[in-house]
Amino acid sequence: MEMGEVTEQGAEQVSMDMEDAVIRTENLSKTYKRWFRPGTCALNDLTITVPKGSIFGFLGPNGAGKTTTIKILMDLIKCTAGKAYVLGKPSYDVDVKAKIGFLPDSPAFSPQLTAYEFLNICAKLLRLPSEVRPGRIEEVLSDVKMADHARDKIGSFSRGMLQRVGVAQALLNKPELLILDEPLLGLDPFGRQEFKNIILSQRERGTSVFFSSHILSDVEEICDRIAILNKGRLLCTGRLDELLSANGATVTIAPGHDDILKDLITTASGTSRQPDGAWVLNFEHLESVKPRLDELAGSFPEAVKVSAGHEKLEDFFFRCLENDRSKAAMDDEAK
Numbered sequence: 001m002e003m004g005e006v007t008e009q010g011a012e013q014v015s016m017d018m019e020d021a022v023i024r025t026e027n028l029s030k031t032y033k034r035w036f037r038p039g040t041c042a043l044n045d046l047t048i049t050v051p052k053g054s055i056f057g058f059l060g061p062n063g064a065g066k067t068t069t070i071k072i073l074m075d076l077i078k079c080t081a082g083k084a085y086v087l088g089k090p091s092y093d094v095d096v097k098a099k100i101g102f103l104p105d106s107p108a109f110s111p112q113l114t115a116y117e118f119l120n121i122c123a124k125l126l127r128l129p130s131e132v133r134p135g136r137i138e139e140v141l142s143d144v145k146m147a148d149h150a151r152d153k154i155g156s157f158s159r160g161m162l163q164r165v166g167v168a169q170a171l172l173n174k175p176e177l178l179i180l181d182e183p184l185l186g187l188d189p190f191g192r193q194e195f196k197n198i199i200l201s202q203r204e205r206g207t208s209v210f211f212s213s214h215i216l217s218d219v220e221e222i223c224d225r226i227a228i229l230n231k232g233r234l235l236c237t238g239r240l241d242e243l244l245s246a247n248g249a250t251v252t253i254a255p256g257h258d259d260i261l262k263d264l265i266t267t268a269s270g271t272s273r274q275p276d277g278a279w280v281l282n283f284e285h286l287e288s289v290k291p292r293l294d295e296l297a298g299s300f301p302e303a304v305k306v307s308a309g310h311e312k313l314e315d316f317f318f319r320c321l322e323n324d325r326s327k328a329a330m331d332d333e334a335k
């Protein structure tokens, strides 16, 4: 983890060189006004840095403030306080838009247009030269596996196909930075795999990617960095490998040894049962259970397998939210 990066709620992130950051927010806050009622605080003091070349997963439960942040980064709405920089410029800088590929939350398409016609309009808006446009449109349609549907009307597309067209338009201008709001929404497992391949190949050509998602297994597979938000506040951010490996352990108990579980299960941060009946337990701190695990591994060498240093993102995510909820409950009690 970089020096000063937030690992605990409320900690401050020390600034990384702006040159190395494709996105940087500083104490960003947003309150939506409401008539005759207190406003909704959607974002509260958010400070994050997305370094150049990274694939950054922006996570949080419904209503955490992800779309609000993305809208501010795209200058679709104004923040109430704080600062947002994209590719080293304030987020309202118009010139920067030509270097970004953007997929909004629930994009709307004109159903009468074919995929090709829609992308042609987008390419014109991006001022791609006319001689380049057809080739580039074919290229992005092929990237998202929609080449066979170029001449079909968008109105006939499934949700997943619409999402692919949305990703295709985000790729049109060969962006330096992709900002994608829930790009995996509506994609089947093949679509998700293709999306992950697209993102990894984009990174290879030097594009940085910032996307929000609820599909934690996919985020774990491709992201090198994450931030987790809850109720508009940052719970943690950093390199995924460092956040997940922080002293954790995964223990697998072979099928038929459920009796071993009894005293372990109460201290595990996460548990899951495999189809073959084996149990997988995740521990936040290996040290706290190591003596007991050593003892069990000595008595049941075939039944207990310990791999240090890798908590699943899903377990980490729930643990962060649970800690936040307990802290909020304690704060309420103290009031």
Ligand SMILES: Nc1ncnc2c1ncn2[C@@H]1O[C@H](COP(=O)(O)OP(=O)(O)OP(=O)(O)O)[C@@H](O)[C@H]1O
Residues within 6 Å of the ligand: 032, 033, 040, 041, 042, 060, 061, 062, 063, 064, 065, 066, 067, 068, 069
């Ligand atoms: N235009 C708006 N006016 C008033 N409140 C809003 C508006 N947009 C969002 N909010 C509120 O701001 C908070 C954050 O919403 P936001 O859409 O940013 O969350 P999110 O993390 O993207 O959620 P989801 O995962 O469900 O898409 C929520 O409480 C939401 O009700």
